[in-house]
Amino acid sequence: MKKFALAAAAVCAALTVCLTGCKENRQIEPISQSAFLLNTFVTVTLYDSEDQDILTGCLKLCGEYENMLSRTIEGSDIYRLNHREPGTRAMEVQEETAELIEKGLYYSKLSEGAFDITIEPLSSQWDFTAENPQVPDERSLEEGARKVDYRQLQVEGNQVIFQSDDTRIDLGAIAKGYIADRLKDYLLEENVKSAVINLGGNVLCVGEKPDGQPFRIGLRKPFEGQDQVIGVLDISDRSMVTSGVYERHFVKDGVNYHHILDPKTGYPYNNGLTSVTIVSEQSVDGDGLSTVCFSLGLEKALQLVESLDQVYAVFITEDGKIHTSKGAEQFLEELP
Numbered sequence: 001m002k003k004f005a006l007a008a009a010a011v012c013a014a015l016t017v018c019l020t021g022c023k024e025n026r027q028i029e030p031i032s033q034s035a036f037l038l039n040t041f042v043t044v045t046l047y048d049s050e051d052q053d054i055l056t057g058c059l060k061l062c063g064e065y066e067n068m069l070s071r072t073i074e075g076s077d078i079y080r081l082n083h084r085e086p087g088t089r090a091m092e093v094q095e096e097t098a099e100l101i102e103k104g105l106y107y108s109k110l111s112e113g114a115f116d117i118t119i120e121p122l123s124s125q126w127d128f129t130a131e132n133p134q135v136p137d138e139r140s141l142e143e144g145a146r147k148v149d150y151r152q153l154q155v156e157g158n159q160v161i162f163q164s165d166d167t168r169i170d171l172g173a174i175a176k177g178y179i180a181d182r183l184k185d186y187l188l189e190e191n192v193k194s195a196v197i198n199l200g201g202n203v204l205c206v207g208e209k210p211d212g213q214p215f216r217i218g219l220r221k222p223f224e225g226q227d228q229v230i231g232v233l234d235i236s237d238r239s240m241v242t243s244g245v246y247e248r249h250f251v252k253d254g255v256n257y258h259h260i261l262d263p264k265t266g267y268p269y270n271n272g273l274t275s276v277t278i279v280s281e282q283s284v285d286g287d288g289l290s291t292v293c294f295s296l297g298l299e300k301a302l303q304l305v306e307s308l309d310q311v312y313a314v315f316i317t318e319d320g321k322i323h324t325s326k327g328a329e330q331f332l333e334e335l336p
């Protein structure tokens with residue numbers, strides 16, 4: 001057995017040398033795989049490897065995290081927590097779930113509840129992707145809003161503690177960023193040093209392009225097609241995440257209903273912002289903060305971002321103007 005492993009290692013080493021040797025003589029074509037996961041289109045692209053198994057590994061990992069963190073998949077940690085027996089005060093979850101809930105609680109506190117991961121009693125009343133989407137009944141939104149309060153929720157080790165039977169969790173605002181970070185860890189373990197992880201617009205760049213230049217990631221023009229961009233961000237080894245009013249939304253009687261909800265009312269925030277894009281090192285922070293900043297509105301969000309280290313923001317307001325936090329200009333090239 002040992003002999004076989006050694007022989008296999010030798011073959012691998014020889015192959016690696018050959019590949020690196022070959023690489024010097026020709027440009028490797030980027031490879032990518034896509035799938036519909038996490039309720040969105042997921043694409044992973046490798047720029048310095050031709051190993052399809054690594055891409056398959058990424059998509060598999062994505063599916064595993066979805067099965068752990070989704071609020072709608074039966075048997076996920078979040079599903080189990082939300083469907084606990086009345087009176088249950090503590091439940092054990094997987095380490096990653098506990099870690100992510102903790103992160104969500106951190107951002108809930110930081111925003112004083114404008115962002116709140118116990119939003120489920122409200123978010124589950126809206127279905128933005130339904131064929132004929134409806135505005136929920138006002139009374140049931142009021143009732144839902146009374147149940148949203150992150151202060152009723154704590155994490156101790158791998159235990160999730162509830163003070164109330166009404167508390168239910170939705171990690172939709174932060175899970176994709178967390179999962180992107182885990183995919184990056186996996187790629188680094190596999191020795192990939194140049195890649196882009198795109199989880200439905202939640203983009204995490206691993207390293208830079210093989211030619212040493214940053215990746216150029218388009219900033220979408222609100223309400224236009226995917227290919228219409230208002231600017232480009234130059235990103236190396238960082239995350240870029242956008243939260244906007246045009247991703248999951250529907251228009252009814254001239255009102256645009258989108259999926260970032262005010263926990264106090266249950267209705268979407270209407271504060272003049274169209275989108276918030278965050279550049280950060282960890283994608284979980286970019287995802288968390290893009291939703292946090294959206295919830296806070298332009299002024300408070302600018303203050304918050306400028307108080308944080310290595311975090312930059314680009315806001316688009318309803319009048320089509322772009323606003324940047326200090327230092328964000330270094331990444332942004334505005335297009336006409």
Ligand code: ADP
Nearest residue numbers: 114115116119123172173243247259260261291
């Ligand atoms: P996307 O899913 O497009 O990346 P976001 O990261 O901004 O968008 O997250 C929006 C999701 O966050 C909603 O679909 C819902 O699950 C959840 N959510 C909505 N409002 C809030 C809020 N005020 N605080 C925390 N989570 C929220």
Ligand code: MG
Nearest residue numbers: 173287288291
């Ligand atoms: Mg988010």
